[in-house]
Amino acid sequence: MLRERIAVRIIGVLCFMVLLVVWFGCQPAERTSQDEVRTAKMVEMWNTGNVALLDELCSPDYVRHYVDIYEDIVGIDAFKEWVTRTRTMYPDFHVVIDEEIGAINKVIYRWTATGTNTGPGDFPPTGKKVKFSGSSIVNIANGKVTEEWVYSNNAALLQQLGYRTSPPLTETTFARVTFTQGKVDMMSETIQLYKDSVVLAAQSQNGYRGIYLLSDFKTGKGISISLWDSEEDAIANEQSGYYQEQVDKFKDFFTAAPVREGYLVTVQE
Numbered sequence: 001m002l003r004e005r006i007a008v009r010i011i012g013v014l015c016f017m018v019l020l021v022v023w024f025g026c027q028p029a030e031r032t033s034q035d036e037v038r039t040a041k042m043v044e045m046w047n048t049g050n051v052a053l054l055d056e057l058c059s060p061d062y063v064r065h066y067v068d069i070y071e072d073i074v075g076i077d078a079f080k081e082w083v084t085r086t087r088t089m090y091p092d093f094h095v096v097i098d099e100e101i102g103a104i105n106k107v108i109y110r111w112t113a114t115g116t117n118t119g120p121g122d123f124p125p126t127g128k129k130v131k132f133s134g135s136s137i138v139n140i141a142n143g144k145v146t147e148e149w150v151y152s153n154n155a156a157l158l159q160q161l162g163y164r165t166s167p168p169l170t171e172t173t174f175a176r177v178t179f180t181q182g183k184v185d186m187m188s189e190t191i192q193l194y195k196d197s198v199v200l201a202a203q204s205q206n207g208y209r210g211i212y213l214l215s216d217f218k219t220g221k222g223i224s225i226s227l228w229d230s231e232e233d234a235i236a237n238e239q240s241g242y243y244q245e246q247v248d249k250f251k252d253f254f255t256a257a258p259v260r261e262g263y264l265v266t267v268q269e
Contacts, residue, residue, distance in 0.1 A: 049087045051080040059144040090115030109136045130160040172230040173265040181256040184220040190253045207233025
């Protein structure tokens with residue numbers, strides 16, 4: 001019995017020591033002046049484009065992972081090119097650190113970035129302002145950043161730039177195509193009315209998938225293309241009166257009655 005009691009006590013002491021090690025190992029490391037300087041310089045680098053700072057901030061074998069979005073950025077020179085390209089697309093690019101959690105040889109940032117897409121890049125500039133947030137897990141060795149794992153909502157960024165995702169085609173995806181002849185000197189007013197009225201009305205209909213307007217400013221011709229889950233959906237919405245209601249709004253802009261046709265959508269790319 002005595003040996004059993006002693007064994008139990010020893011096990012209890014060992015468990016308590018293990019818990020202490022785990023507890024203190026999980027506590028955030030106390031921030032040092034070196035940590036604060038490194039964070040401040042990294043923010044300065046992004047906000048000013050002074051990529052020369054990366055030579056002192058990052059190790060030569062630096063790797064940056066954009067999870068599920070882009071290929072890894074390997075090396076300081078590649079990182080410099082990435083920053084320069086970002087600031088070319090968004091000349092006023094600005095990032096702030098919302099929260100910072102430090103541990104031994106590791107720091108986690110929660111950040112918010114803003115910018116205006118006025119410069120060239122992977123796509124023509126849109127002129128739109130964006131704001132998006134993300135998190136970065138940064139690994140540090142010998143005072144320098146060796147690796148980063150960056151998580152951000154790229155879909156939200158693209159949406160702010162005006163890009164839209166399209167659902168995949170089905171065997172029943174249907175396009176309602178309407179050909180119009182309008183007054184050349186009223187094309188701008190016609191397009192604005194289409195944006196303000198037709199688009200919003202279509203978006204509220206059952207089975208709606210998307211809508212496009214093609215315009216020829218020289219001839220006044222227009223082609224409206226609306227996509228629907230099925231031909232039945234398109235017909236049902238037209239029979240509800242919504243289609244004719246929209247057409248009637250353009251009576252002062254058109255010089256001939258619209259011609260309406262329908263097609264199955266067979267290819268999407």
